[in-house]
Amino acid sequence: MYPSITPPRRVRIGDAAAFAGTTPRAVRHYHGIGLLPEPERGADGRRRYGYDDMIRLLWIRRMAAVGVGLDDMRTAFDEARDEARDIQEILSSLEETLAAREAEIKRQRAAVQRLRALGSPLGLLSELVTDRLGHLPPGALRPTDLNTLLVTERVFGPLGAAIQAGVxxxxxxxxxxxxxxxxxxxxxxxxxxxxxxxxxxxxxLAAQRCAQQVALEQAMEAAGLDAAEEKRFEIYDADLTGEEDTGMSPFQAITKMPYDFSPARMRCMELTAQLLADTHSADH
Incomplete structure (x- = not known):
């Protein structure tokens, strides 16, 4: 027996924070300063976060990463409080810290310039993805497409988002x-x-989705958006190593998102994947 309506899944603050790469305390702070609207609460009185809340959290984290907001420099001087250490060693360590901070500021300035030039949320995506989308006219992509790319990049990294961008x-x-x-x-x-x-x-529906995917792949190939891009992807792959460590596997990241598909929809997805695998196997 299946219910007539399946309500959207909502996750607790711990899962929401883990997916965004922050802490429950930070999320509560965002609520306190009005940066993140208070979500609905469950029967147990605890906050429950949906898809829109997760998108907002990702925006906050990405904007903080490019220096939007307060930035405390005290960490750079913590070691200087240890008077037992040799002053030259302390100054050397501090110089290294400041040099690293200077490089970070340059990176942040470049990121802010991208945000100003490209706007949000396009400017919040990695350079690989925005470069691939660059030849499209403004407004060609739907806001939901850009939000999906933001989530895809968080889960699968820039290369995964670049593939999704081709679609x-x-x-x-x-x-x-x-x-x-x-x-x-x-x-x-x-x-x-x-x-x-x-x-x-x-x-x-699985057969129809499979046919649609094949049509998309053929259109991507005709537009030069498939294997012809592999060499450029390899170049970017080397440059992007370590750009953003999600701290979790793609599967773990997906489980933090408020997805809750019905058994029928899950079976449709599984059948589609099998049909695509069979189609590609037959082609080769």
């Missing part, structure tokens, strides 16, 4: 594929409405 480029430049994608999204969302996982519509 959005095709959707932005092929109205027929965009219309079909919207139709499939709506149909998949309807599976959360108490549909039996073995309903024939699940298999039909």
């Amino acid at each position: 959005f480029i095709v959707l932005a430049t092929h109205p027929d594929l965009r219309a079909e994608d919207d139709r499939l999204d709506a149909a998949e969302a309807a599976l959360d409405d108490g549909v039996d996982p073995h309903d024939p519509r699940v298999e039909e």
Whole structure:
């Protein structure tokens, strides 16, 4: 027996903070200063965070990372309070700290310049992703596309987001594929409405989604957005090593997000993946 409506999943403050790369205390501080709206509370009185809350948290963390907000320099002088150490060693250590801070300020200034030039949230994405999206006219991408890229980059890194960006480029430049994608999204969302996982519509929708994915891949290949980009990706991959350590695996990151798909929708996703694997295997 499946419920007629599956409510959106919402997560606790610990999971929300872990996904954003911060702490529950910091999240509470964001609430206190009005930076993050207070979310709904569950029956136990605890805060519950949904998708929009997570997007806002990612914005806050990314903007803080480029120097937007208060920046305390006291850490650089902590070692100088140890009077037992030789003054030359202390000064040498402090000089290294300040040099590192200077490099960080230059990085932050460059990031702020990107934000001013590209706007938000596009300017919050990595250079690899924004470069790939650069030839599209302003407004070609939907705000939801950009939010998805923000989440994808957090989970899978810049290279994963760059691959996802290729899909959005095709959707932005092929109205027929965009219309079909919207139709499939709506149909998949309807599976959360108490549909039996073995309903024939699940298999039909999986076949349609597979066909759509193949069409997207063909359009990407025709536009030079697939294997032709691999060499450029390899160059960026070397440059981006260590750019942002999420501190968790992609699977762990995904479990922190407020996704809660029904059994029917999960089966549709699994069938789609199997159909795609079979299709690619047959092609080779």
